[in-house]
Amino acid sequence: MELFFLFLLIVIMAGALGSGYPVAFALPGAAIITIGLAAGAGYLMVGSTDAYFHSGGPNQWLSAGVTNLRGVYWEVERDTLIAIPLFIFMGIMLQRSKIAEDLLVTMARLFGPVPGGLGISVVFVGALLAATTGIVGATVVAMGLISLPAMLRNNYSQSLATGTIAASGTLGQIIPPSIVLIILADQLASATDQAGTARKILHKEATGELSMPSMFDVVSTSAGEMFLGAFIPGMVLVGLYMLYILFYAILRPHKAPAVPYDGAYDVAFLKNVLITLVPPLALIFLVLGSIIAGIATVNQAGAIGAAGAMIMAGYRLPTPSKSLYYPALLAIAALFLAGFAISNYEMNIKGVSDSTDQFGITLGIISTIMLLTALGWSCWRIFKIEDTLAGVMLETAKTTSLVFIILLGAAMLTAAFRAFGGEELVREFLLGLPGGFWTQFLIVMLVIFVLGFFLDFIEIAVVVVPIVAPILLADPEANITAVWLGVMIGLNIQTSFLTPPFGFALFYLRGVAPAIVKTVQMYKGVIAFILLQLTALAIVGLYPPLVNYLPNRVSFLSETSPPPRNPRLQLCLEEYVGQRLFESSETQDAIATVRALDLSILPKDLAGDLTDSLESADNAIAELGAAFEAVKQVEAAADDYRPQLRLVRGLEKQIRSAKEEADKLNVRIGRMREESQAAARAALEADVALLDAEVEHLRSQIPESWKGVHDSFQALTTAEDSARNKYRRAADSAYEDALDVSAVLVANADFAAMEPQLRDIRAAIQTMPEAEAEDLVDELSKAFGKIDGAGDVKSALSKAAKALKDKEPDREKAMEAYEKAVVEFDSQLGWRAEAAEKLQPTLVSYLDTIRGSLGIRVQDRFTREQALAMASCSARHRDISLNF
Template identity: 45%
Template sequence: MIEYLPLIMFAVVCLALMLGYPVAFTLGGVALLFAGGGIVAGTFDPALLLTFPGRLYGIMSNYTLVAVPLFVFMGVMLEKSRLAEELLDNMARACGRLPGGLGLSVILVGALLAASTGIVGATVVTMGLMSLPTMLRHGYQPALATGTICATGTLGQIIPPSIALVLLGDVLSSAYQQAQLRLGVLNLQTVSVGDLFVGAVIPGLMLVVLYMLYVLFVAGTRPERAPRACLSDDEEPVSRSRLLLSLVPVLVLITLVLGSILLGIATPTEAAGVGAAGALMLAACKRQLTRARLVDVMRSTTRVSAMIFTILIGASLFSLVFRGFGGEELVHQLFSQMPGGVVGATLVVMLVIFLLGFILDFIEITFVVVPIVGPVLLAMGVDPVWLGIMIAINLQTSFLTPPFGFALFYLRGVAPESVPTSAIYRGVAPFIALQLLLLLVLAIWPSLVTWL
């Protein structure tokens, strides 16, 4: 019974999170309760808790994590400056007359927003308010319209720069070092966030293409579900100059942020600073940079950043106690006994992460599950960049899987009452299947991740 205590500890955390308790305090509270019980029973070394202040200092002084508030600031500022709304409106008018044109415009704009903001909630809400009424007015099936918007809004999880990849990079780097220590490697290497950004480029573009092909397939086989859009009397075709004026600022910002990382000119943290400054400049050029808006953006950035770092602190304490009870050795034994070796262990991990996505948020899975399974898989020889991208795409499904898919909640909050919740759930199902298809493709051809 005692040897399975780490698994019981993990199950208690999942149960508490399902009951709605705050993530950070649940992780830290459960860890302290189990540690206290272990100290009393003589099964936990209290000296391990003395190492926690050092781990806490390491989190707060981590240069890589500075990119998190900067990317959040950039995304919120672009949302508040209404740049996304203008781009979406112009793209819809430019592509609307094509078969499935409105759906294609939503996917294209969502991909651009993902490469410039990376915030799922802002993207889903913006496109839900702007494009969903238009798509419904032009005869789009509610399930297809809502599914396209929800799925496209989650592209910010995989298309860099992505906050999820920044967090995954930090967690995987620690896991990779633990795996090397287990193997007796003295010259420890790390997993950089820049490597994950580069590895995510091709899979991110592939996912965009898969979404577009699906919309085109529906428009070709069931044109009544995605009809051609006809401009109303008060809508004029968008001119090339107007389209370029809304498109160029986003492309410039993407080039500055992502291009500097891919070319090795700047680290992700430095590029995040450039992106934040660029978002400020764009807002100023559009005359949207007021004192009230700046204060609003800074408050939102502080709130999101504080939430992420508080969860990270709680997760660090949880992983410390989990290892103190021998959890890492237990997971290693379970994986080594699985049929199929590395392939079987990786498949089980991917399945567990996918199922946990139905009940847990991507941040919770990143900070709770990845530190447990990451060192074991990496010690078995799995490529860290490939594993990071596979986990990121798998975590992307957590935004779409009911009952706790956050993208579903975001869209339900802004969708008309005439759109039933069941239509939203039906609409995301094909896109979840496409994400799982991409996982299968990357598993068969891992060079799609590692080639760049």
Template identity: 45%
Template sequence: MEVLVIFIFILIMMASLGIGFPVGFALPGAAIISLFLAGVAGIIFEGNANAYFAYGGPIEWINAGITNFRGTYWDNDRDTLIAIPLFIFMGLILQRSRIAEDLLMTMGKLFGRAPGGLGISVVLVGGLLAATTGIVGATVIAMGLISLPAMLKNNYDKNLATGIISASGTLGQIIPPSIVLIIVADQISNAADAAQNIRLENYKFLTGESTMPGAYNVTSTSAGELFLGAILPGLILVLLYVGYVFIRAIINPKLAPPVPSKTGFDKRFAIEVTSSLLPPILLIVLVLGSILYGVATVNQAGAVGAVGAIIMAGYKLYNGQKHKYTPTIIATSSSIIILIMHYTIGLNIKNIENDNDWLWILIGTVLVFALLFSITWSFWRVFKIKNVLKEVSTETTLTSTMVFIILIGAALLTAAFRGLGGEDLIRDYLKNLPGGFWTQFFVVMLIIFILGFFIDYIEIIVVVLPIVAPILLADPSANITAIWLGVMVGINMQTSFLTPPFGFALFYLRSVAPKSITTTGIWKGASPFILLQLCGLLIVGLYPSLSNYIPFRSYLTSDLAPPSTNPKLERCLIDYTYTLYKNDEGKIRKAIADAKTYKIDILSSDQRSLMNDHFNKSLLAIDQIKIAENKKNILDDYSKSYLELHNEVKKIRIQANDINKKIIDLQKDLERLKDENKKNILRKQIDKFNLERDKIITTIPKDFEEKNKKYKELSKDYKNSLDIYYKTVDQGYDNFFKIFKEIKDVEKIKLAQEELKIGIELIQKDNKEKSIRSFLEILEIMDKTSGGDEIKDIIYETTENMKENWNKKEILRKAQDIQKLLQKELTLRDRSAKELLVKFETYNKEIMDTIGVRKQERIPRKHALYVSKCIASHEDISLNF
């Protein structure tokens, strides 16, 4: 009966969509009707409204849908949706300001002489427009109106010409900034949370551990990361299209003949190319570059893009009139000067110390007002000329509203589908497919591809992704990243614009194509490009680093990079550490041997003891890392033969557990029922499930326990050896770095001493308020100074006494005691600094990438580059579950 209820639910949804009912209302309508019917059917057939629900009842799942709807707009973590109207606005402004027309004309002249050159130029312009507008309809229509007549006039094959335009226009769905990727990011971030819960539940069940190590967590993603992840896959699609057009033109020149240019590549043409290409490329750099370098979030980048588009439109629409470029010149020069001042002077109103700072702040304020003036001027032009601003704003509102209404409906639909047990059915179906994760993934991609023939990409994303993405992300056998899955879905979505009968790009082109171009001809022309998109999907699927590497590298080499002890980096970082020790062992041992010859007798006895301990532990760590690596190799060798058995048994145990859950649910129903006949039916079902569960458990191979025990022993042995290495190397480096830091902080001691002189003078003048401030300043300096804890305690005690009981004589006495202690500390550190500081700095550089790497504040750049490549590929972690 549960399956029948889900079938009715799907049927209602398909019927409402099929008759043309608005999607935004069809989805929640189908959800509410289905929940109502399931509740009524439960009352009629089972005497319980909750009978046909997986968990809870109709009221609970309606509330869940409302909660999902509210979360779409009120959760702080989901503010990425704000970027949608910003990027739509940016794209429409650029489309209305004839950017596409200028690009196509210029690129046609630039590449026209090459075989298939005009077609190649259309593909490249499609890529550029995708990175600025991201709107398929506007791009296809613009290129259809401008380039299709040009290609037909130059004897291009009709099918090839229409295929090039249709495919190039769809690049905006994968090349950022893409509305598709923003919606995918929103859905997949929620799916990652659900996947984390699934993985955590499985980990607890399979291992018996109450907490799961952070290294095994499912990591979510954001629109910014998806934008970065889609850059290389988008370029691959562009190259595939260009390669296809060029090869076809070489094989059969009649299909795409070269177009001779009437003018050569002179100075005038170079200026024309520059003026057409430079503005959109600068806008791309502003939008994507700000995200890539962490300067702006996706929302902020969208706002920058919208303002940049307005400034470009301001001079594009103002043709042949005085002051055409004035707002653009003011905006550009103001922005450049502000950036230069920011990075050279460090403008910050909180750090004003003198008149020069006030002068720079004043200059910066003037420049900001100049920038605002130029932006306002550009807005006014776009508002006055041809009513462009009003039309674009209206269309942006309509498009954004449509997207948001669909998201609301999808939130309710997803809740209803889960409530009726649909998610459990799909999970059970996918889990039981032969071939494991990759079969599941192929089936999901195939379903999305087929759905693309019939329904729009937004419906596919909001209906399918919340259901299947948690299942795929939770699987530890592939341990895929949310970035890669999002990009793969995005590329797959792109095909929905080209696949008949409802490929929107085909209809957009049909609306502007001449009568000589048939609809069938457009479909035929698009078919090879659908295959090319599938090739691109296959390439990105086989090489996940194409989508993962740029986001990971951007993060790991940024100022926000995590420390080397981050659990997510451990696997790759230790592999790199093994390599460094192998390559540099002689160099490290020599550095330690040289450091032993330093005159450390000038250090205090405690410091000398720490240095000797550092030398001993560092040498032990070099030996211990070899032991750990050897044990890792033994574990890896055993894991290869054990993995298949482990996954087989894990699958059996999960199946048995799923049956056990059904038994528990039936037992709850049994306790609730009063009808004896119905109770007997449930008892028979429970007995049947018990037999099925016991039968499944008996299929566990007899040698599993023995092999599992050996794997655990080897795994524990490796972990213990690694822990010993970590403890040894960390303690050893800490001992050295403590001394190194104390010696380096000698200037801070001098600074504290100078401030203390000022404080004593103020005490002698009986100036209580200023002397307290002076001592607080000394305390702040000492807090940033390594060592000197005794001095810090006395300074703190003295400062408190000054506040509570102003005894000038007693305070002066304590201040002089502090002065003596500071002088003693300075004498010791100053001598050590003169003799050892340069040597310690050289020594630290020799060991910080190996012995000291784990104690760095953030992962070093050299390590970050390796780790970025390493974690960009997927790793099977199923042996840990």
């Protein structure tokens, strides 16, 4: 019956959508109606409202839906949704202020003389509009109205012209800042949590271990990371579009002719290009640059974009006058003044300590007032001219409401879908497909592609993604990142928006295209661009660093970068260290140089520490080599082991599924206590018996040799893990032990500076009252305690202070302890001076040499070179399925 109500849920939803009923009400309505029918049917037929639910009951699932609704607004982790109205406002404001029209006209004049230049300019402007508006319909309509007549008037092929406009208009789906990416990031963040739980369960069932190493966790994402991840794929797509148009124009010049500019390329033309092009580019730089540099969050960047759009509209809408650019110039001056203040002064009001700080705060206040004045001035202009501000805010409210209401409705629908076992059904279907992850991924992408014909991106993102994403993210063989999956889905949705006969972009363009342009020509025109989209999908799919590298780079170079000891980074870290150790003899030479030193100068404990450091360094290099050899053995054995692993894990998965089904039936059997239900109970018991028999049959298919094969392979991976752990301990010890010795020698000056105080304290011990003398000695003891290597002197002084502090103070005992402290001090002065001269330079050089290899894990953060190496290495998807 669960399947019946699941089918009913889909039918009701599809029927409502097909009849034109608003999506915002069709989604939650279908959920509430179906849950209500299931509860009623269960009560009438079985006597329990919970009978026809996969688990739980109607109250639980309705509550889950309500909880999901509340989460959309009130969860702190989902506050990136606040950026949606800000970016919508920015896009609509730029559209209403005709900045898009100026861009198209100016770029057409600039690129026109180039073969296919008019088409290239449309792609260029489409990319700029995508980075400022992110609204597909608005972009397609704007470019269709402005550029299509110009392209047809200049004898462009109808198919090329319409295909270029439709494809360029959809770039807003993938080029940041994009509403699609924000919503996908929000949904994938939740999916990551579910995928992480599923992977932990899988690891426990496969290995029997209670906890999974953190290096196997699923990598989550955020809106900022989605923006960064989509940037390079978006540029790749723009490049493919431009190259196609250029080669098309060269091969068929009569279908994409050059369009000479009638005017002169003079200073006036250059000024017009700069005024038209620079502000949108500067706005894009401020929005994306602030996110990339870690200066602003996505929400703050959205506010920057909205404010920038108002400043630009403030000089574009009014008629030309002397004061036309005053608000924009005032805003620019305010930004420069604020930047100067932040760069040169302490801007924390609570931390103001002198007149210099006060001057910096004053500059900050002045710049803030200037910026607010510029915004208010621009806002007043926009408000007065054709009531533009009110219109933009109304459209923003409508679009934002649409997005959030659909999010809320989808939360209810997802709860109902899970209530009737839909998520389990999808998971079992995908996991049961042959071919592993890539078969599952292709099926999901195909489904999303087809749904893109009928549903907007919001419905796909909030209905489909939460169901399929956890399944794909949990797979340990592909071990994909959430940001890569999000970008792939975004590219896929963009492709479906172009595909005839249902592509949304085609409908938008058809609505504004003249009658002379046939629909068939539009369909022909987008075919090449669809192929380019699929090419981009293939490129990004086969080379994940295109997506993962930039977010990683920004993360590792930021102030909050993960520390070198982060468990997720250890494999990459060891690859980096191994490359440095085995491609250069620098570290080995440094070890040999220190080993040749005469360590008899040092006390036994310090000499022992330095000797241990050298031995640890040798052991670390040997263990890292052993780890790499173990990796080769694991890789060599993996080819034979992997097919058996897949077979057995597949059988075990089927066994678990059959057991879970039997458990559910047993629960239902337990509820059937009445005599009238005897026949139904017997039928269910027969089903349970069949499932038990199936479990035994599946167990019999597990090869008898599996245990031996598994144990043998496990021994290889254990050897690798052991070698890596030994390397890590030895490498840390190699650096830390030598650093401790160096710290003692570095403290020589501080140690010698304590001599006058130590000599003068003798008289205090002999003549001053015991309590006062004890305070002075104790203070001196603590001072020595802060100096590396002065522990023996401190200890002797502590004994002297204790002797003065006893109930019966003993000056004689205190003096004995003091004399020992003086002897130890004099002894240290001697060997410290000799060691500083003969050992310290070589030891410092040794530490500098191994800091970037054996000592890298001990550092607080990565150097720039190391951070870039970690970003590059961790951008690859690493198969971890052999550990499951």
